[in-house]
Amino acid sequence: xxxxxxxxxxxxxxxxxxxxxxxxxxxxxxxxxxxxxxxxxxxxxxxxxxxxxxxxxxxxxxxxxxxxxxxxxxxxxxxxxxxxxxxxxxxxxxxxxxxxxxxxxxxxxxxxxxxxxxxxxxxxxxxxxxxxxxxxxxxxxxxxxxxxxxxxxxxxxxxxxxxxxxxxxxxxxxxxxxxxxxxxxxxxxxxxxxxxxxxxxxxxxxxxxxxxxxxxxxxxxxxxxxxxxxxxxxxxxxxxxxxxxxxxxxxxxxxxxxxxxxxxxxxxxxxxxxxxxxxxxxxxxxxxxxxxxxxxxxxxxxxxxxxxxxxxxxx
Amino acid sequence: xxxxxxxxxxxxxxxxxxxxxxxxxxxxxxxxxxxxxxxxxxxxxxxxxxxxxxxxxxxxxxxxxxxxxxxxxxxxxxxxxxxxxxxxxxxxxxxxxxxxxxxxxxxxxxxxxxxxxxxxxxxxxxxxxxxxxxxxxxxxxxxxxxxxxxxxxxxxxxxxxxxxxxxxxxxxxxxxxxxxxxxxxxxxxxxxxxxxxxxxxxxxxxxxxxxxxxxxxxxxxxxxxxxxxxxxxxxxxxxxxxxxxxxxxxxxxxxxxxxxxxxx
Ligand SMILES: Nc1ncnc2c1ncn2[C@@H]1O[C@H](COP(=O)(O)OP(=O)(O)O)[C@@H](O)[C@H]1O
Ligand SMILES: [Mg+2]
Numbered sequence: 001x002x003x004x005x006x007x008x009x010x011x012x013x014x015x016x017x018x019x020x021x022x023x024x025x026x027x028x029x030x031x032x033x034x035x036x037x038x039x040x041x042x043x044x045x046x047x048x049x050x051x052x053x054x055x056x057x058x059x060x061x062x063x064x065x066x067x068x069x070x071x072x073x074x075x076x077x078x079x080x081x082x083x084x085x086x087x088x089x090x091x092x093x094x095x096x097x098x099x100x101x102x103x104x105x106x107x108x109x110x111x112x113x114x115x116x117x118x119x120x121x122x123x124x125x126x127x128x129x130x131x132x133x134x135x136x137x138x139x140x141x142x143x144x145x146x147x148x149x150x151x152x153x154x155x156x157x158x159x160x161x162x163x164x165x166x167x168x169x170x171x172x173x174x175x176x177x178x179x180x181x182x183x184x185x186x187x188x189x190x191x192x193x194x195x196x197x198x199x200x201x202x203x204x205x206x207x208x209x210x211x212x213x214x215x216x217x218x219x220x221x222x223x224x225x226x227x228x229x230x231x232x233x234x235x236x237x238x239x240x241x242x243x244x245x246x247x248x249x250x251x252x253x254x255x256x257x258x259x260x261x262x263x264x265x266x267x268x269x270x271x272x273x274x275x276x277x278x279x280x281x282x283x284x285x286x287x288x289x290x291x292x293x294x295x296x297x298x299x300x301x302x303x304x305x306x307x308x309x310x311x312x313x314x315x
Numbered sequence: 316x317x318x319x320x321x322x323x324x325x326x327x328x329x330x331x332x333x334x335x336x337x338x339x340x341x342x343x344x345x346x347x348x349x350x351x352x353x354x355x356x357x358x359x360x361x362x363x364x365x366x367x368x369x370x371x372x373x374x375x376x377x378x379x380x381x382x383x384x385x386x387x388x389x390x391x392x393x394x395x396x397x398x399x400x401x402x403x404x405x406x407x408x409x410x411x412x413x414x415x416x417x418x419x420x421x422x423x424x425x426x427x428x429x430x431x432x433x434x435x436x437x438x439x440x441x442x443x444x445x446x447x448x449x450x451x452x453x454x455x456x457x458x459x460x461x462x463x464x465x466x467x468x469x470x471x472x473x474x475x476x477x478x479x480x481x482x483x484x485x486x487x488x489x490x491x492x493x494x495x496x497x498x499x500x501x502x503x504x505x506x507x508x509x510x511x512x513x514x515x516x517x518x519x520x521x522x523x524x525x526x527x528x529x530x531x532x533x534x535x536x537x538x539x540x541x542x543x544x545x546x547x548x549x550x551x552x553x554x555x556x557x558x559x560x561x562x563x564x565x566x567x568x569x570x571x572x573x574x575x576x577x578x579x
Contacts, residue, residue, distance in 0.1 A: 051415075054419045055418070055419060056415055056418055056419060076421055077421075079419055079420055079421040080421035082419065083419075084415070084416065084419040086412050086415050086416070088412040089412055090411070090412030090413045090415060090416040091412075091413065092332065092411075092413055093411075094335070094336050094339045094340065095332070095335060095336075095339075099335065103328065103332055104420075106324075106328040106331075107325060107328055107417070107420055107422050108420070109321070109324070135339070151416070152416075155420075
């Protein structure tokens, strides 16, 4: 093993389908025990990247080491070190939840007694005890996703891949899954996840790679990415439309919205600018509220790729 | 544990999984067994009277003789029918995300397929027992010695093994379970274009040439000879030869497809 501190090391990775280059030269490093989010719209190449790193797909060029092993030449060692939850459900629908987990335990070559303990513990942890003896075919989307993730964890991998783990889940299930990911991280597990949701990357990841058209167009912490897009805005809520017009005349940079009864002003985030703005507003009750918006990852994506994300940010 | 131990252990795990599938979804097994039984009853009771009389050297209305004549074809059909289920199960696995999960685990690669093959062979044994049972109830007569019975069972097992590997390949090559269910239908019907239901001598020239040379004919002839207690040595050798060829082609093809499919 070359590096004990990098869970994933990728250099110059390329993959084409015909003359469509799906991964067009990607470099990235994921330190052990951290969460890396690959963020990108549909078709960006996220699944392809996960498939290459999880030994399912050979790359055309480049180096990829996972858990210290070469994904191509030492695929078996890589497989023994990782857990993968793919984009689409990978549970056996004819088996019950418990049988699915037991299948993973047997294939993970766990000893009988340990297998039973691990299965029961996972059923509890993933809130599947009541449904344990029902066929997975009868599970809801959220339950299937939980079972899917539980199956990935049976053998206790120290590095897991999650390909769009919350796509298609309702907000409650999504937040539950976030909680589970955070627990894993607290246990020291390295997580490589992909998502279309900017909020998800922001919530979970230590580092975010923005993937667009098979290229990493930006990489960094959420804060670093936000810094790439200078400035945010201040939004004033105003009592009535007359006051909106009045404020717009008074503040030269303001963008009035008579319908929403708001006035939006560009803002660089500094206290000085905020104080200057407040000094310029009469304190007569016309302004009923004020919100300072730092740029969010949506702004980042738009600025970096020239097009907005395809999906809405979940709330 | 060594690689071989893991291969055996993983195959056993996969076999358990497939047996559970069969138990959960018995209608499929019943349908696969029902198909050859239907042909058996149809041919004995509907066509048997007339067809039996047409066999060389047979008395008029020889239903029993016809039953004895077609039993090898029905056995062949039984093996082929079960393999439809195998192709469908394999194709279902391949179109489901679970196969990618298996591929990312440190398990013996071949175990996913051997699990299917072993499961199908158990299913075939069950189906053959039922078919033999019904045939004996209908009055099947055999002069086979214990050794010949043993040879018959061995040959059936070999055939089942070979056909299953071949249909595993078909299942892997199919884009979806529906397509997978169509291909092996050919094998169910192939005994008709062979020595399964009429003597090949009664066929028109072109068809007769095909019937004499297609692999199922010597296999069915070998079954017939063993049941009659007078197996022809060359038929048995041809039968074994064809089974080995079908099985080997099926195995190598399946292994290749399993490695490359979805990994493109
Ligand atoms: N097997 C394949 N054959 C041809 N093109 C493919 C194949 N798999 C993916 N692609 C293409 O590669 C691009 C990236 O796909 P994917 O990695 O699935 O993106 P994402 O997961 O980010 O949505 C898409 O344009 C997709 O159409
Ligand atoms: Mg995808």
